Amino acid sequence: xxxxxxxxxxxxxxxxxxxxxxxxxxxxxxxxxxxxxxxxxxxxxxxxxxxxxxxxxxxxxxxxxxxxxxxxxxxxxxxxxxxxxxxxxxxxxxxxxxxxxxxxxxxxxxxxxxxxxxxxxxxxxxxxxxxxxxxxxxxxxxxxxxxxxxxxxxxxxxxxxxxxxxxxxxxxxxxxxx
Amino acid sequence: xxxxxxxxxxxxxxxxxxxxxxxxxxxxxxxxxxxxxxxxxxxxxxxxxxxxxxxxxxxxxxxxxxxxxxxxxxxxxxxxxxxxxxxxxxxxxxxxxxxxxxxxxxxxxxxxxxxxxxxxxxxxxxxxxxxxxxxxxxxxxxxxxxxxxxxxxxxxxxxxxxxxxxxxxxxxxxxxxx
Numbered sequence: 001x002x003x004x005x006x007x008x009x010x011x012x013x014x015x016x017x018x019x020x021x022x023x024x025x026x027x028x029x030x031x032x033x034x035x036x037x038x039x040x041x042x043x044x045x046x047x048x049x050x051x052x053x054x055x056x057x058x059x060x061x062x063x064x065x066x067x068x069x070x071x072x073x074x075x076x077x078x079x080x081x082x083x084x085x086x087x088x089x090x091x092x093x094x095x096x097x098x099x100x101x102x103x104x105x106x107x108x109x110x111x112x113x114x115x116x117x118x119x120x121x122x123x124x125x126x127x128x129x130x131x132x133x134x135x136x137x138x139x140x141x142x143x144x145x146x147x148x149x150x151x152x153x154x155x156x157x158x159x160x161x162x163x164x165x166x167x168x169x170x171x172x173x174x175x176x177x178x
Numbered sequence: 179x180x181x182x183x184x185x186x187x188x189x190x191x192x193x194x195x196x197x198x199x200x201x202x203x204x205x206x207x208x209x210x211x212x213x214x215x216x217x218x219x220x221x222x223x224x225x226x227x228x229x230x231x232x233x234x235x236x237x238x239x240x241x242x243x244x245x246x247x248x249x250x251x252x253x254x255x256x257x258x259x260x261x262x263x264x265x266x267x268x269x270x271x272x273x274x275x276x277x278x279x280x281x282x283x284x285x286x287x288x289x290x291x292x293x294x295x296x297x298x299x300x301x302x303x304x305x306x307x308x309x310x311x312x313x314x315x316x317x318x319x320x321x322x323x324x325x326x327x328x329x330x331x332x333x334x335x336x337x338x339x340x341x342x343x344x345x346x347x348x349x350x351x352x353x354x355x356x
Contacts, residue, residue, distance in 0.1 A: 005343075005348065005351070007343055007348075007354075009194070011195060013338070015335035015336070016187070016199070016333055016335050017189060017195055017196075017199035017202075017335050017337065018195075019202070020198075020199040020200075020202030020203050020206065021194070021195035021198040021199040021202055022198075022202065023201070023202030023205055023206060024195075024197070024198030024199055024200065024201030024202035024203075024205070024228065025198050025202075025354070027201055027202070027205055027227070027228050027231045028198065028201060028226065028227040028228045028231075028353060028354070028356075029227065029353045029354065030227065030231060031226065031227025031228050031229070031230040031231040031353075032227035032230075032352055032353030033353075034353045048206065048209070049205070049206040049207065049208065049209025049210035050202065050205050050206045050209050051209070052209040052210075053205045053206075053208060053209040053235065056234070057231065057234075104353075105353075105354070137354060150340065150341070153341060154341065154343045154346075154348075155194055155341060155342060155343055156339075156340035156341040156342075157193035157194050157195050157337050157338065157339060157340065158193070158337075158338040158340050159195065159335050159336075159337060159338075160191070160335065160336040160337075160338050161334075161335060162188075162328065162334035162335065162336050163328070163331060163332065163333060163334040164333060164334075165183075165185055165332045165333055168332075170183065170185075170332075173183070174210055175206060175207045175209075175210030175211075175212045175282075175283075176185075176203070176206070176207065176283070176315060178206075
């Protein structure tokens with residue numbers, strides 16, 4: 001990247017395209033030889049199509065998934081307190097990764113939901129972002145981005161659902177919606 | 179794709195993420211072994227990062243670019259009439275590709291702009307979409323999607339720019355914005 005500005009992006013809103021735009025950005029950056037850290041929160045069990053592709057691009061894209069199967073995220077018989085602690089551990093790991101200065105672009109997919117749910121602390125997240133090495137570009141996705149994050153960000157896009165087929169009862173399909 | 183519904187998606191609006199969401203969708207679909215045709219209109223000369231990645235996925239993603247260098251799109255000393263004819267040829271080619279029934283997902287990136295500019299005819303495009311083989315999913319991107327297309331579509335997302343760094347004079351950067 002010629003100009004390493006290290007901007008902060010947010011993709012929020014109810015419409016389609018938040019995670020998909022983040023995936024697209026990861027691919028575009030990797031295609032330009034940037035190093036990407038793609039962190040997925042709250043994803044279901046099976047690996048999604050994009051993760052399979054990312055694995056083939058592992059020279060440029062590193063993936064961390066915190067899903068229902070991930071030991072540090074969900075434990076058997078988990079309580080809300082357990083989830084909060086797990087999210088804290090997850091943020092700590094991300095902080096270390098970002099501080100290593102190995103990445104040009106760090107995507108925290110669905111992080112906004114963690115904050116909305118009260119599982120992660122917005123101030124902790126903002127602190128990690130503020131203290132990142134110079135030039136690291138940050139992308140946050142998920143519905144309900146908090147006001148503080150919007151205030152902090154450079155790029156904020158609201159994906160507005162003008163029409164959405166789920167309202168007609170169509171279910172999410174593999175390869176398109178997930 | 180278990181359920182081949184063949185929905186029509188539109189990504190429009192002034193915000194970031196229209197093309198990037200389409201790229202993300204192409205990658206997700208390819209990762210699930212769907213066949214993708216990714217058509218880029220009006221892109222600048224140099225190949226973007228995503229196209230480099232798509233080339234590595236050529237078993238599942240076929241790319242057609244109509245850019246300033248493409249012989250059927252821009253010719254030396256082109257007039258508006260020349261552009262309209264070139265766009266007509268481009269749509270004809272796309273129609274044939276779609277009718278071949280080799281693709282599960284067809285992305286027409288920036289096609290909305292062609293229509294807004296008056297270079298392509300919305301009725302011709304709608305006709306191609308209506309006559310597609312059953313189950314082919316269509317994605318249209320670009321600002322200013324026309325009312326007829328929005329009416330026809332199943333999925334419409336408006337990428338709304340809540341904050342955009344270009345307003346602060348920051349220029350587009352390779353690997354992030356293109």
